[in-house]
Amino acid sequence: MAGSNDQFKYEKDQDNIVTITMDMDGPVNAMNTAYRQLMGDAVSRLEAEQDLRGVVIASAKKTFFAGGDLNEILTIQPGDKVAFQSNIEITKNDLRRLERLPVPVVAAINGAAMGGGCEITLACNYRVMLDQPGVMIALPEVTLGLLPGAGGIVRTVHMLGLQHALPLLLKGTRLKPRQALEAGLVNELVAEPGQLLTAAKAWILAAGADAAVQPWDRKGHKIPGGNVNNPNVAMGVNAAGAMLGKETRGLLPAGPRILAVAAEASLLDFDAALIVETRGLTELALTPQAKNVINTMFFQMNDINGGKSRPQDVARSDVKKIGVLGAGMMGQGIAYVAAKAGIEVVLADISLEAAEKGKGYAEKLLDKAISRGRSTEAKKAALLNLIKPTDNYDDLDGADLIVEAVFENADLKGKVTQQAEPKLAEGGIFATNTSTLPISMLSQASRKADNFIGIHFFSPVDKMPLVEIICGEKTSDFALAKSFDFARKINKTPIVVKDSLGFFTSRTFGSFFDEGCRLLEEGVDPILIDNLAKQVGMPVGPLTVLDEVSMELMRKVNETQRDLGLYGTTYNVESSDRVGSRMINQFDRAGRHYKGGFYEYGADGSKQIWPKLYELYVKPGLEMPLEDIKDRILFRQVIESLKCLQEGVLSSAADGNIGSIMGIGAPVWTGGWIQFVNTYGLSRFADRCRELADRYGELFNPPAILQEKIAAGEQFA
DSSP states (O other): OTTOTTTEEEEEOTTSEEEEEEOOSSSSOOBSHHHHHHHHHHHHHHHTOSSOOEEEEEESSSSSBOOBOHHHHHHOOGGGHHHHHHHHHHHHHHHHHHHTSSSOEEEEEOSOEETHHHHHHHTSSEEEEEOSTTOOEEOOGGGGTOOOTTTHHHHHHHHHOHHHHHHHHHHOOOBOHHHHHHHTSOSEEESSTTHHHHHHHHHHHHOOTTTTSOGGGSTTOOOTTOOTTSHHHHHHHHHHHHHHHHHHTTOOOHHHHHHHHHHHHTTSOHHHHHHHHHHHHHHHHTSHHHHHHHIIIIIIHHHHHTTTTSOTTSOOOOOOEEEEEOOSHHHHHHHHHHHHTTOEEEEEOSSHHHHHHHHHHHHHHHHHHHHTTSOOHHHHHHHHTTEEEESOGGGGTTEEEEEEOOOSOHHHHHHHHHHHGGGEEEEEEEEEOOSSSOHHHHGGGOSOGGGEEEEEEOSSTTTOOEEEEEEOTTOOHHHHHHHHHHHHHTTOEEEEEEOOTTTTHHHHHHHHHHHHHHHHHTTOOHHHHHHHHHHTTOSSOHHHHHHHHOHHHHHHHHHHHHHTTOTTSSOOOHHHHHHHHHHHHHHOOOBTTTTBSSEEEOTTSOEEEOTHHHHHTOOTTOOOOHHHHHHHHHHHHHHHHHHHHHTTSBSOHHHHHHHHHHHHOOOGGGTSHHHHHHHHOHHHHHHHHHHHHHHHOGGGSOOHHHHHHHHHTOOOO
16 A cells, blocks of 8 residues: 555664665556655655664666656646646655755665656765666656656756756756766666665765765855856857757747756756746646657557557567668668667678678768767677678578568569568568558569568668558468567567558658648749748658659659559649659759759758749749648648548557657657647547638548547547
8 A cells, every 4th residue: 555665665774774665566666646655654754763874765676766657647637737736846845855864865776767766866865876788867858748847957957067967858868877977967886786785875884974965955055067147058058949949949848948947947046946847847747749749659659669569469589580682771771770689681682792882881880880989899890790791592591581672663572572582481471671562462472471561661770760560461460470579679669550552651751742742833932831841840841851752763653553553542642743753854853862853952062942943833922821831731641641540551540640750750749640630629620621621622621530530529549
């Protein structure tokens, strides 16, 4: 029960040192209602102790402490504001009481101390951390649309100074033990778990008379580096603000609020600053952005990575050897991430020279990592030793998985499938890296269509965290489970989608640059199109995307689809096809990697819009509301996502949310394209769709699934 010794085990030794071992009900220790009762009771008992020498805060879990209870934050409504703020104050007051004990308090950090866990350690006088893989410390609240609300901002500012605290607060950087020691967040490292309590107690026994007093409670305390009125500090704060504006475009309020609270904390009395921090967290917790980010990037992400889309009745598998067909941009990236995960890789191409060039990509990445202190020559040699370049398919013998990553041409893909598939080990599966071509069609070249699947990687493979797993009509649960396990082994987040033209990501992304082209055809300034796309949170504008992807590539994809009788069966890219064909056929402008496209590119990396566009498309004096343009860019993608859910291409809203953010750059503030509708309001979204449809055409008509949810009074769960 709450307050029981089983959850906060209280032990006093012969030296009068009390060890409180947190072991709350459930898989992790978290700041929730039970925690507030347990910590309050424990501090009261400590305050009543006679002859107390010191206190050690430890954990019986694999993680030290996981942070706040996000379910509480997700459900908070405006009417709950006072109660929510009161709970924060209870948490803070107990930590304040803990650090004001007349004896030293030490945190024995045996695992990850995230968010609230880090804040507990900051309220201790000394921090001992286990130096082993998986142990880390961080204040990652900004990545969830929140701020550290249990004293994390105020204490890091007073401990480290604004200039050193802000990077940790604004990035949510996860620090490994040695990084934490260098940053000043911990004081001592130990090599083995059994040494934690020994080191903690040894420090208490050797501590001086003032060891129990926190720096900010000492007379004459000054913040390292000075407060925000110091010109050098102010310059750093201004630079951080400018960087935030560039990165978030004002769409995510957490960063600016953290910056404001940190700056104010440097000017105020310590306890007054804690109140400002509380107000900041309360306001952020009520924002739709925070709820969107928490819902998608925490709960739904955990569901997906935890295997919600994986067949549960298939045993886990371990891919030890893979073959990669094609050593181009995609193939070389797949080879690298697989070898990085300890998998033996055979990288095959039509010539040994081409295959070796593909392996060279891994070498370049490793050299860069070494130059930045993130790897070593020994690790480089070990990884490169796992990649075998070849022009001989016999080297594929015994592969658990073969991934075909050749050009987006159905005949070529069929040919390499038939050549390589016989080399698979018993129980091996064959995967195609196609981004648009139906898996059921490609599997016709396979001898075992049940073991044929799509694994769509994103470029650059070493940086993009998502893979899209596509099941054909005959794909077995075994093949899906094995593909899922492979994706998790190489540290990718896998969404599972049904076979169709364009699947989910390519289809939805196609609607983004197609709408950009529709706007251009209607006479909108191309610079305005791209800039407004960035204003709503897209990483780049749709015309820039087409230049980067290349209109020539899109033309080839469209031609392939038309030749196969597939074009236009599921999604509309008529405008981008029409504009792209005109740019290529009339002006030989196929994109950045050719002679330029919508933009002209200088040798120095500069770019400017191609002036001819104004003659070809732009209509001077055109009056189109800016909000309409921004909504068209957003709604077109959201509507396409809803259609994918309606048609069963997406198996869940979570797959659509995670896939849109991690695969095609949907703004994080939306929580993904499906979650965006929930927060916008389904009826309101449908009404806005009708407005846009009346003005700009039927592509904006609300999908049937939206009407069904409205009628049922439901959201997209």
